[in-house]
Amino acid sequence: MKKVMLVLVLLFCASTAAMAQDVSVVDIFAGYSFNRCVKNGDISCDLHGWNAAFDFNMNNNWAITADGSGHYSGREQVREGVEETPRTRYHNYLLGPKYTFGSSERVRPYVHALFGFNQVKPVPEFTKKVNFAQVYGGGVDVKVGDKLWVRPAQVEWFAIRNFDTVTGSHVRFSAGVVIRIGQK
Helix, strand or coil, X not given: CHHHHHHHHHHHHHHHHHHCCCCCCEEEEEEEEXXXXXXXXXXXXXXXXXEEEEEEECCCCEEEEEEEEEEEECCEECCCCCCEECCEEEEEEEEEEEEECXXXXXXEEEEEXXXXXXXXXXXXXCCCEEXXXXXXXXXXXXXXXXXXXXXXXXXXEEEEECCCCEEEEEEEEEEEEEEEECCC
16 A cells, blocks of 8 residues: 555656646846945945846756846046046856746746856946956746746845955846747
């Protein structure tokens, strides 16, 4: 009797796993991004831009994410109104694991840890500064069509390191659309 019960439990688990394998090959995200930064504890900035990501799905829960974003500031005057700060371009190139909770047909919350490089380039100058970047955060995707999902919120803590010390701590908020391509 124990063997029969064991076989039934194994068959049930195998059939449940087989039904849950409605997995896309790649999920493509594109949308708006806002980056709030604090540099060395005394300078703050609000940067607006874009965020894009490719999720290469291994199964229903695990994926490898390649993420890129660009944030930009215009010329801003210092509080005294005398000096201007140059316009800044701020790009991130990241890669890391993503874990999606559950196997819901409509709502898919997730977390990820991404690592890569941050590149800062003041526009008037021809110098670039490249730093190590690490991002920890997550969000939620909501299904609106067969292959179309909306990402209403992705919130992340973003740390920039100059290979020896933390040079900045950021919060990045992104929202946009996700297109699911292929079927495993």
